[in-house]
Amino acid sequence: ASVEWGYDSHNGPETWPIQYPQAAGEKQSPIDIQPVNLKTLKMNKNLQWKYIPEQCEELFNTGTSWKVHVNGKGSELAGGPLEGTYVLEQFHCHWGEKDDEGSEHTIDGQRFAGELHLVHWNSKYSSFAEAAEHPDGLCVLGVFLKPGNKHGELDKIVAQLPKVEFKNERLYLTEPVDPALFIPEDNGYYTYQGSLTTPPCSECVIWIVFKEPVEISQEQLAAFRNMKSNPREAQMPSNYNGCVRRNYRPTLPVGQREVVEAM
Ligand code: B30
Ligand code: ZN
Numbered sequence: 120a121s122v123e124w125g126y127d128s129h130n131g132p133e134t135w136p137i138q139y140p141q142a143a144g145e146k147q148s149p150i151d152i153q154p155v156n157l158k159t160l161k162m163n164k165n166l167q168w169k170y171i172p173e174q175c176e177e178l179f180n181t182g183t184s185w186k187v188h189v190n191g192k193g194s195e196l197a198g199g200p201l202e203g204t205y206v207l208e209q210f211h212c213h214w215g216e217k218d219d220e221g222s223e224h225t226i227d228g229q230r231f232a233g234e235l236h237l238v239h240w241n242s243k244y245s246s247f248a249e250a251a252e253h254p255d256g257l258c259v260l261g262v263f264l265k266p267g268n269k270h271g272e273l274d275k276i277v278a279q280l281p282k283v284e285f286k287n288e289r290l291y292l293t294e295p296v297d298p299a300l301f302i303p304e305d306n307g308y309y310t311y312q313g314s315l316t317t318p319p320c321s322e323c324v325i326w327i328v329f330k331e332p333v334e335i336s337q338e339q340l341a342a343f344r345n346m347k348s349n350p351r352e353a354q355m356p357s358n359y360n361g362c363v364r365r366n367y368r369p370t371l372p373v374g375q376r377e378v379v380e381a382m
Pocket of ligand 2: 211213236
């Protein structure tokens, strides 16, 4: 059997290209965003989102993160660098062992404690899977997380994490969660063409990374770090994987790509 990808030395980002050749491509994510190399563009249209909190209903432990699945198609993103409409599929987080690491994107080499990803797919394609085969197929909004005040909306998810402590556990959220409340007040962002940051690392993502971080509390970060990467039934020392202490991919070369700062 093949090794399942993860973030340890035996299955971590350095090893992903063995089973997922796209991970060795030239348009990979995340990247270090360097303000000196940016091109600033006045966007003709503002970024616009319309999310339906009642559709954000299923919480999963994927073994590498938590993820909230959005059921139905009404939650939409458009404008900014996007042509057409993108449908929200899921959102999830990346974090690290300590507060000085955890984000996937970095700004001038600076990391944040975490990064929230709101994953959307282009409604001109017939499914998420089909969209993920095209360079304009997905749009992921990236929001940096920094330690500070407790985030009220995120706490609806954090409060449920103990019930999905182990890999493959899931539940239906009883309270609607509004993803719009994860987007920072200042809508300034960077955008570039890149990839999924986990296998299969397909180069199908228009990235929109907000400049301004949002705050989450130490307790909320601790709840992320306490999630388990193994199934409940696999707790024997021989196959014990332990906690998802970190789940971010290191940055990759920008190469020939243009990174745009939206005004
Ligand atoms: S990320 O935002 O670049 N970290 C995937 C999506 C987003 C990122 C990385 C990977 C991904 O593999 N998605 C495929 C899994 N899913 C779709 C989904 O995103 O959640 C397939 C599925 O279930 O059948 Cu719904
Ligand atoms: Zn992600």
